Amino acid sequence: MSAPEASVAVRQRRGSFGRLFVSELQLVFGRRRNQVGLVVLLGLVTMLGVALKVSQLRHPGARGGDIISAVAGNGIFLGFAGLTIEIALFLPLAVSVLAGDAIAGEANLGTLRYLLTSPVSRVRLLAVKACALGVGSLVGALVVALGGVLVGTALFGAGPLITLSGSRIGIGDGLLRLLLAVLYVTVGLAALGMIGLFVSTLTEQPIAATVATAMVSTLLWILDAVPQLDWLHPWLLVDRWSAFIDLLRDPIFTDRMVTGLWVDLAYGVVFFGAAWLRFRNKNITS
Amino acid sequence: MSPDHAAISSNGLGKRFGRQQVVVDLDLDVPRGSCYGFIGPNGSGKTTTIRMLLGLVRPDAGSCAVLGEEMPAAGGRVLPRVGALVEGPAFHPYLSGLTNLLRLDAADGTSDPATARSRAGAALERVGLIAAANKRYRAYSLGMRQRLGIAAALLQPRDLLVLDEPTNGLDPQGTREVRHLVAELAAEGTTIFLSSHLLSEVEQLCDHVGVMREGRMVAQGPLAELHGLRTRRFRLRTADTAVAFQVLAGLGVGDAVEGADGIVGGLGELEPDRIVRALVDAGVGVRAFGPLAASLEDAFVELTGEGFDVSA
Incomplete structure (x- = not known):
């Protein structure tokens, strides 16, 4: 037995999930493009706040009954309003960008072959990528919600919230409900992330994977808006994404959200499984 | 595992991509402790073979074993002991050289996080890249990128180094340094599997060679024997x-x-x-008489029937 062999023999197998996961988060959040993406998400909710402020100044007293109009009376509502506005396009787009990069980005750079020969097992690499997508979804939703609260408070002030049911809840209770809304949105976005992860295993072009994932989410929203397809709506991933608004009822209405979480989970499991089946024996020629 | 096991062996290894049969019935035999030169024209199946050995590409015929264990099944056990440079370096452009190495080290489940920095530093030192350790990879020249690729292969003590064109893109001084490094590693007992199109490099460094042509091994054995074939x-x-x-x-x-x-x-x-x-x-006046030294290139051309043209 040669000298180097002996030194390798004493090396124990340790788990690499934690270290690779930390490295993955540094990679995702250290990347300038992703940081700009977060700023854009924040900028959109800021624009919404400013637009509402301007319209309030021009038409004082005009007030609708929905969540967006409620912002004019209480800045904390801008957190909910931001999520409502961005859940349709911008948050899914952000997740699509991250998911497109997950495997296809590494394949495109050629770093995939070096990761796999390091070695990291393919299922572990997929799991790390999936968890990083979950964190990315959470951070995106958090930035929108907390950014909305800060901007809204600065523009409209903060105070106890009037729920959609007409009752009054304290600021602390309101913020707690906003946090629950963020977590609910995160689960839905992460499920979309699993679709993106699957697409990402099919190509070596991250842009293609991103575009395909964003198209899937947009298509789902369009299908969800066609009344003739109402039989299909309960099965669509995005159908209950906006149900976090039920957190603003008193008492909180949970039926739609619970079903929504099950749908998210089903999509997540199916597409993570599909990604694994595809990636497990894939020939890495990049 | 007995020490007389081959470092790399394959049996009837084959791979087809679509209609193209890239590797055919390949029997590799790389003795432990050897420096094995893997040569062949572009497109002769060298890189696909390397990818199969490393578990990146699944063979559709035959089997291969690395360090005595079946690949790709034993990848988790075998690959930590194998350093590889495959088809050029590839790193994240916006991370520094050091951060890129730490990322690869983090992926290896057997590596010790406590020594990661010192090992990465030692690897960078060894390839002469320590001064550029904190520069972003995108700012690296081609030669520096190649060196970083070699540094990644040296993050751990290895029993086998698979080096695909390790001097590609290096200037003459860099080429000398890398060849010296490879010779040094071979002298330490590490088995080297060196794929190269530079016959002089193989002739200078290797004691065993395998010659590929259109996906088949046309000659394999100690370098001296290959010379004798001519x-x-x-x-x-x-x-x-x-x-x-x-x-x-x-x-x-x-x-x-x-x-x-x-x-x-x-x-x-x-x-x-x-x-x-x-x-x-x-009564013939002989002014000079001598054997003509057969270069490896002559032997190579004789075996593959071609120069360095791309095989169709």
């Missing part, structure tokens, strides 16, 4: 060419021809001394 030739300088040709014909040398640099012919089974004696006995 027909031995001699060169004769003399003023008495007419008599010399007669003598040579009498000895059975039928293929002697006169060139600008004298008469050249094949030795066949003849001993050089016998030819000289016969020439002198016949």
